Amino acid sequence: MGEASVEEMVEQDIMALQSRYQSLDAKRRVALDKLLDIKGSIRVFSRIRPFKSAENWRNSLPISVETDKIKVKSLGSKKEFIVDRAFDQNSTQEDVYKEVQPIIKSAFDGHNVCVLAYGQTGTGKTYTMEGVRGNPGIVLLAMEELFREITQEKCEKYTLTMSMLEVYMGSLKDLLALKQHPLRMDPATKSISIMARTSGTVEIEGLTDAEIMNFKQATSLYNKGRRARVTSSTNVNETSSRSHCLTRIIVRDGEKGKVVRKIWLVDLGGSERLLKTGALGQTLDEGKSINLSLSALGDVIAALKQKKHHVPYRNSKLTQLLSDSLGEGSRVVMIVHTSPSEDDLLETICTLTFAKRVRSIESNRELSEETKKIRQKRIAELDHITKEAEKELQILKVQIEKAESSIREKNQAQFADGSPRSPLVLEHVEFAEISQHAEKIIKKLGPNLRPHFMAPTVSSKQRQSATGESIQKLRNSKFGHKKNLNFLGSHSLSVTGPFISNLKSKSVDQGARRGSHSTNGPTVRNILPQHRRRTSIC
Numbered sequence: 001m002g003e004a005s006v007e008e009m010v011e012q013d014i015m016a017l018q019s020r021y022q023s024l025d026a027k028r029r030v031a032l033d034k035l036l037d038i039k040g041s042i043r044v045f046s047r048i049r050p051f052k053s054a055e056n057w058r059n060s061l062p063i064s065v066e067t068d069k070i071k072v073k074s075l076g077s078k079k080e081f082i083v084d085r086a087f088d089q090n091s092t093q094e095d096v097y098k099e100v101q102p103i104i105k106s107a108f109d110g111h112n113v114c115v116l117a118y119g120q121t122g123t124g125k126t127y128t129m130e131g132v133r134g135n136p137g138i139v140l141l142a143m144e145e146l147f148r149e150i151t152q153e154k155c156e157k158y159t160l161t162m163s164m165l166e167v168y169m170g171s172l173k174d175l176l177a178l179k180q181h182p183l184r185m186d187p188a189t190k191s192i193s194i195m196a197r198t199s200g201t202v203e204i205e206g207l208t209d210a211e212i213m214n215f216k217q218a219t220s221l222y223n224k225g226r227r228a229r230v231t232s233s234t235n236v237n238e239t240s241s242r243s244h245c246l247t248r249i250i251v252r253d254g255e256k257g258k259v260v261r262k263i264w265l266v267d268l269g270g271s272e273r274l275l276k277t278g279a280l281g282q283t284l285d286e287g288k289s290i291n292l293s294l295s296a297l298g299d300v301i302a303a304l305k306q307k308k309h310h311v312p313y314r315n316s317k318l319t320q321l322l323s324d325s326l327g328e329g330s331r332v333v334m335i336v337h338t339s340p341s342e343d344d345l346l347e348t349i350c351t352l353t354f355a356k357r358v359r360s361i362e363s364n365r366e367l368s369e370e371t372k373k374i375r376q377k378r379i380a381e382l383d384h385i386t387k388e389a390e391k392e393l394q395i396l397k398v399q400i401e402k403a404e405s406s407i408r409e410k411n412q413a414q415f416a417d418g419s420p421r422s423p424l425v426l427e428h429v430e431f432a433e434i435s436q437h438a439e440k441i442i443k444k445l446g447p448n449l450r451p452h453f454m455a456p457t458v459s460s461k462q463r464q465s466a467t468g469e470s471i472q473k474l475r476n477s478k479f480g481h482k483k484n485l486n487f488l489g490s491h492s493l494s495v496t497g498p499f500i501s502n503l504k505s506k507s508v509d510q511g512a513r514r515g516s517h518s519t520n521g522p523t524v525r526n527i528l529p530q531h532r533r534r535t536s537i538c
């Protein structure tokens with residue numbers, strides 16, 4: 001076999017593996033999309049915070065939590081509220097994020113995302129969204145996830161920008177433009193306006209939209225916004241819960257600069273009943289303003305759920321801001337927070353009644369037992385498919401990364417045994433096998449989930465069969481049976497990066513002269529069986 005043809009074959013392997021990776025990823029995305037569709041595009045979770053040390057707690061709690069149910073005992077009667085997922089007092093930030101994670105990820109599949117923390121003051125909204133030192137909340141975990149997706153999935157073409165704003169008594173404050181001085185505010189914060197386009201998209205004019213290049217930078221910007229929120233609350237309002245705090249991340253397509261998707265992470269103002277708090281003056285006005293906007297939010301979500309023709313977005317600044325991220329094609333999750341204390345029972349019932357209204361139409365309760373079972377089965381299937389695909393993608397990715405460095409090393413090293421064989425030949429065999437292995441997984445995940453554009457073309461089929469034949473040819477002519485094949489280190493290949501161009505510029509001879517590759521010896525490790533073991537679902 002000529003050296004040029006080995007180069008060609010390895011290039012074909014690269015393309016095949018790349019296509020397998022993309023195909024598998026596309027399947028994962030389709031499965032995830034279906035999963036979220038079945039679960040519902042507007043979902044409601046509940047979280048009950050632990051007792052505070054100053055609170056009265058007794059052995060028999062007035063509230064009990066099951067996976068998707070909260071039972072409240074009040075004045076001798078029992079009320080039951082169904083949610084999509086209920087988190088009890090022992091739930092961790094990770095438990096909550098795990099349920100929110102697929103929704104955040106769906107931004108890369110073309111969905112606008114909105115995560116809202118709702119509840120009475122002091123029930124843990126800020127804890128869930130911001131977190132505390134050493135125990136980050138949804139905002140930071142989501143940002144970490146987005147950067148991980150961008151780097152891992154090699155979608156460098158995406159860029160992220162971030163904005164933070166506060167809605168206080170119907171006015172908007174740009175938290176990233178506020179000066180870090182307790183008594184002064186940047187004049188820029190005074191001229192923010194919401195522009196609703198006829199296309200249905202919303203633009204916020206005058207709002208800082210800062211590019212974030214990495215997680216560290218995003219964290220520092222987020223902390224700046226948080227500090228500004230505290231600053232503005234000492235200036236203007238008594239406590240932060242008297243306002244809504246919104247963090248927006250925009251995912252843009254870096255090549256065309258066009259907006260891809262928006263992610264809104266919202267810490268809503270406390271939902272107190274004003275009579276109970278005995279509020280007066282400015283506090284009363286703040287409370288009224290928050291309650292009006294929360295009720296407007298409830299109306300919007302209810303209208304969307306009931307698929308009403310008119311959705312009353314214009315009734316509050318909050319719903320205007322979120323209008324392109326709550327409706328069709330968006331993924332929304334509302335996390336309602338409650339206190340475990342008996343003293344807060346009436347507030348808790350109000351909060352859960354709000355949650356019930358938000359869930360309304362799509363609630364499990366309206367489904368027959370049989371439909372519920374079918375739905376649960378399909379959810380479990382799709383969940384399994386998504387997880388399998390994620391696992392396999394991870395394996396492919398590891399192989400790809402290892403191969404990238406392995407190839408670079410081999411091209412630079414000398415052959416220790418003076419063998420004239422090119423390391424590329426060995427790589428070709430393994431790459432093609434990995435590629436074929438990935439195809440098996442794609443088939444296993446089912447043809448129904450393959451998007452139309454992923455169907456094999458005539459040339460891809462030819463390439464695939466040529467790859468199979470060439471493996472056999474190489475086994476027979478160069479190395480005999482596969483069990484004799486041993487590799488130094490791990491082998492696979494890069495779907496991007498400098499390798500393709502390196503291949504074109506370097507001759508195989510050069511690589512062979514400088515490369516060192518032993519097919520025997522005590523340090524030798526055979527990666528193929530190991531790879532199979534880890535992917536035994538095939």
Ligand SMILES: Nc1ncnc2c1ncn2[C@@H]1O[C@H](COP(=O)(O)OP(=O)(O)OP(=O)(O)O)[C@@H](O)[C@H]1O
Nearest residue numbers: 049050120121122123124125126127128240241270
């Ligand atoms: N799940 C939890 N685990 C541990 N501590 C929690 C949890 N939820 C809330 N807390 C603690 O309870 C207190 C009140 O929580 P937090 O400030 O998040 O409430 P909030 O609903 O945001 O209040 P506000 O509306 O006033 O902003 C904080 O000290 C917080 O650390």
